[in-house]
Amino acid sequence: MSLTTPLTRNVRDDRRPTDMAAYEANGGYQGLRAALAQSPEDCLQVLKDSNLRGRGGAGFPTGMKWSFVPMGDKCSPGHKYLICNADEMEPGTFKDRLLLECDPHQLIEGMIVSAYTLQADVAYIFIRAEYHQATRLLQEAIAACHEKGYLGQDILGTGYQLEMHVHSSAGRYICGEETALISSLEGKRANPRAKPPFPQVSGLWGRPTIVNNVETLCNVHHIIERGAEWFKSLGLTEDAGTKLYGVSGRVKNPGCWELPMGTPVRQIIEEYAGGMEDGYNLKGFLPGGGSTDFLTEEHLDLAMDYDTIGKAGSRMGTGTMIILDDKTCPVGFVKNLVAFFARESCGFCTPCRDGLPWSAQVLDDIQNGRGQEEDMDTLARQVKFIGAIGNTHCALAPGAMEPLQSAMKYFPEAFENHLSGNCPHCNGGTH
């Protein structure tokens, strides 16, 4: 039978980690052997053909991203880096933790194959500080790979060499932004960098660098081993592969599942998450983390893929949905998010550093009965200016405006209720 859930095939119900022996017994490190038997150019072609898109939130085609890395003679002498982004801090996102804790070798195999394809000689896993268990498991897995000859000077006798390090971070959401991550890995404050130059050309210490999400990298060796057509056949829509989808909020069975890319939203919420908790109805949902626009009931039959959710006016983002129920105040909901983004601003540019705390303050005023009608105009102006790509140095601030602008569009009555002092939720509701 062909493999339909490649990413979670080693994930057990009790979430016990898969060690080297169990991983190899289930076909582990065969993707690495398949890759090493081909040229890096051939591997890259398979990856391009597979239509794999980045799972970190933006959905950028991975093969295309990699094709900008200088190869062979076109690359000046020196290191080339591959970095795994395991910083997972987007509010409402809990998918990479599953992959890291349950199957660390899968990530490492994916990274070795990716590094080989890019001819990178040093790889880093940038992992958030709070993921202690995953950090330890990855370190053990790297040591086990050295013993087996999967990492080090002469990998499986091919002459290819790769060293891999785990960098445990020290907090701050902005570290997940790929150029801020590079600054942080260099030991600096995590301020994002201007693009161009793109990291592919000038990244870590000025060298060619690729940053990819955990889930993205976990797919790579499966694709090289089984081929682009197999990967494309996994998706239900134009988008290829499987996706880790998650649901949190007031549903009966919150969780994270690997499903075909393009699975309808309704099926994920009703079938996998078990529908709403008794006594709660769905009012809206953020499709993929705290920096995506709200969608509502009318969007439940849409396919969860990058293009479909994009056309509906939101983003699939990380694919982990957050449900807004009918007993939770939408104003409080977005205030929590905007206050979060204000706290996490790196402080580099003014619209974000000064604008987000202002938005959070206006929302706090509205929520706590100090709001005025004019506040809605202020919020609309903030959404327009802070939300415009290009007005800020990175995508954190525009991301912060996505839930706010869509809440104003879909739930205007929630703001009006607060302005007139009778929010049904905040007076005796859950919030």
Next chain:
Amino acid sequence: MSEANSMNLISALSQEELQAIDAEIAHVPYRDAVAIDALKIVQAHRGWVSDESLSAIAAHLHMSADELDGIATFYNLIYRRPVGDKVILLCNSISCWIKGCDNLQQRITEELGVELGETTSDNRYTLLPVTCLGACDKAPVMMVGDELHEDLCEESIIRILGGSTTP
């Protein structure tokens, strides 16, 4: 800074700390690239990073103390003030908020007598907010030390924290 002076400063670090920092330096092109690793190593040994430790690390990495402090203060998990034996990281991001983390915070405050950012008088706990801990399906959650606690309620919180420390 004279060499003798800088050696003097560095002597505030233990051999163990210096060895761990040097192991990090071995695989990067510039000494100061390990600034964050070095801060974390010292914090793992001492619980926090004092001015004295900071100056010692800076001297060892050939940086100025101010430059290193600019990095240290950027990161919320580098503690530049003493913290309790265990740090409570209470998630207050969206999925935990939906599931009532505000009430839990209030309950902890009542029980331990500390607000966010404060340390209990018996020095057992420091209470801090934290960004989504990637366990939103088990919301609300918190970490106590290195351990994650899921599906919290007011009763379980008190059990985990071991009852009242209010004088």
